[in-house]
Amino acid sequence: MSRWTLLTAALLAAMSFACAPGPTEEPAEAAEPLVLSGTVPSADGVPIAYTSTGSGVPAIVFIHGGYADQSFWAKQIEPLSARYQLVTLDLAAHGGSGKQRGAWTIDAFGEDVRAVIEALELESVYLVGNSLGGPVGLSAARMLPGTVRGLIAVDTLQDVNRDWSPERIEAYVQSLRDDFPATCKAMVRQLLVEDTDPDLYAWIETKMCGFDPSIAPDIVAAFVDYDPAAEFSAAQVPVRAILGEITPLDLEGNRELLADFDAIVMEGCGHYPMLERPEEFNQHLIAYVEELQSR
Numbered sequence: 001m002s003r004w005t006l007l008t009a010a011l012l013a014a015m016s017f018a019c020a021p022g023p024t025e026e027p028a029e030a031a032e033p034l035v036l037s038g039t040v041p042s043a044d045g046v047p048i049a050y051t052s053t054g055s056g057v058p059a060i061v062f063i064h065g066g067y068a069d070q071s072f073w074a075k076q077i078e079p080l081s082a083r084y085q086l087v088t089l090d091l092a093a094h095g096g097s098g099k100q101r102g103a104w105t106i107d108a109f110g111e112d113v114r115a116v117i118e119a120l121e122l123e124s125v126y127l128v129g130n131s132l133g134g135p136v137g138l139s140a141a142r143m144l145p146g147t148v149r150g151l152i153a154v155d156t157l158q159d160v161n162r163d164w165s166p167e168r169i170e171a172y173v174q175s176l177r178d179d180f181p182a183t184c185k186a187m188v189r190q191l192l193v194e195d196t197d198p199d200l201y202a203w204i205e206t207k208m209c210g211f212d213p214s215i216a217p218d219i220v221a222a223f224v225d226y227d228p229a230a231e232f233s234a235a236q237v238p239v240r241a242i243l244g245e246i247t248p249l250d251l252e253g254n255r256e257l258l259a260d261f262d263a264i265v266m267e268g269c270g271h272y273p274m275l276e277r278p279e280e281f282n283q284h285l286i287a288y289v290e291e292l293q294s295r
Contacts, residue, residue: 065131069095110139
């Protein structure tokens with residue numbers, strides 16, 4: 001049967017149905033996006049909690065920062081789940097994931113991300129990492145060549161050449177051991193701008209400063225032996241960044257290490273632009289994914 005004949009038959013059938021009497025039906029509601037959740041073992045056996053929402057290619061995998069969890073991406077899930085498969089996860093020691101880890105390193109967190117991606121059999125992925133999630137994303141991308149297509153850094157990797165001396169990191173680790181609640185609250189003050197919504201500020205502080213104080217110093221200590229400039233220059237994927245205004249951006253310095261880097265600064269935002277101005281953030285995120293996907 002020719003294409004023209006098929007089209008004519010379909011039109012006639014539609015007209016016949018439209019003219020035939022029948023019960024009036026309410027329009028069907030849009031189907032809820034598919035949601036899957038569970039845990040998978042990381043390379044060292046630590047169970048890693050994850051949630052997958054929506055479907056389609058590519059998938060976007062969100063990696064939270066230190067002392068945070070999956071809920072920090074709540075304002076991205078509903079608006080974007082009709083467009084992409086969205087995966088959130090809790091890194092080890094965070095949220096619903098296990099805490100028993102022998103060595104706290106960036107690569108160990110990278111294995112958490114790899115475990116979820118491989119368990120879900122994702123074939124084309126963009127990683128979105130906030131804070132600690134930026135270096136973790138670089139690690140996971142290195143572990144999954146060909147699967148990870150790009151990394152979108154969220155207020156992280158702004159200036160990979162800045163001072164990350166072991167002495168400075170160790171001093172901060174000691175302050176966390178001495179008085180975690182006070183050190184954490186001071187950190188939150190530094191990460192957020194003055195006019196941050198008070199309810200959001202309180203929520204972030206409660207979440208972060210409720211972290212297990214016996215593990216909190218170890219999370220920061222993961223950076224003692226980490227060389228962000230070397231990892232950045234060795235990145236095997238393009239990196240885009242959506243930044244707040246707290247830490248200055250060194251665009252040219254970063255591009256000297258990784259030519260395929262670009263960034264946008266959301267003025268008036270702090271460390272969590274995805275929570276502070278989610279609609280604007282989501283548009284930037286979509287634009288970056290579409291740009292990278294069009295290659």
